[in-house]
Amino acid sequence: MAVSLGRELVWFSDATSGRLEDLQFVLGQGPALLSEDATDVREVPDLERLLAQQWPQYAAEAKGLGVAALFVWPVHIGALQVGTMTGYRRTPGALSTEQSAQGWLIADALAQHVLNHWPSHSGGDDLGHAGAVELHRAVVHQATGVLSVRLDVPLAEALDRLRAHAYASGQSLTAAAHVILEQQLPQDTR
Template sequence: MTESLSSLHAELAGVVLVGRELPDVLTEIVQISRRAIPGADATSITLIRDERAFTAAFAGQIAMDADELQYQRGYGPCLDAGRSGEVFVVRDMSAEDRWPDYALHAARLGVGSSLSVPLPFQGATIGALNNYSTEPGAFGDVDVRLGEEVAAFVAIAVGNAEAAARATDDVMNMRRAMDSRAVIEQAKGILMERFKVTSEQAFTLLTHASQRSNVKLRDVAEELTDTGVLRGS
């Protein structure tokens, strides 16, 4: 067990998170997970966003197919793990009675057993790491522990990606705000020169034009700087 964990940690430590698209990172992680968990013939990552579940990455077509069976029905071990935060082990898919309709069709796909581990993120659960085997009884306590280690790393990868996205959005919003401020100041200068008014009075002229025409203040200012025309005047 210790050797397996050390090997898994070494592989995960080699995954580059910075400067990569999240799907690429998750695809590398599921490949590592499939190699690390002895019973896994196929592995996938389910993410849940606004109650909608989707497979973000998979290694082995049977994983994708089994995930889709659950999404179509709205229930199954991967969805329940992702929603409840609990680990679900299906030891024999042909005899599984918690999700009978799903289990019947999954067994027909060739799934013998499965292991679904929740993805913890900031006190909540955002999905599940799903492992599938063509053999019954493929997953035990060691597999659960290894799966939990991978799941924790997936959460880190998702967290990094979301933080990067927020940072990008913040930068873009800041740039837009700075651009808007610059064009409004330029428009105020035009009005101050044209009507011999103060900065405050020029801003009032812009806001009144915006309100009368139901057009954003920035757009009114931009039109004035581009054409010399104050909308509505």
């Protein structure tokens, strides 16, 4: 499972769910990106059938991670959609009615918990998982600014170049951003 508020990843349960969210941000495609003002669960019960359709790059990458099905619940605070909760499984198939209902309960509870504890403080994680993050993509935005200045290009183009580099190198977007920022440190501080 992973929870994103807006485009900011705020919690993920394991490396695969974190990578799935990162891929959506890098590629600009995936089921959670189309969930604006959604009121229903977005189900992708069989990624294999999706490979040549709506999100070919994302589906191929997710399949490479061993993911066969994806499910996205909108996260609401009152009537306002503030993000998404994405779940996956390694076998294809639709959710049962009970699983879908339980997903809604988890999305509501987890979203409230994340909102109550994020950003909490600079150390530790209140959720008890390695995936609890504070401003996960802040480093991406910082690296985008560095690239914009270094390459003398607009911010949007700098972000596109960072995304392309991350995808081409097989790195997560945050790992690629860290490399860019580390290149900016003076020699004696590395």
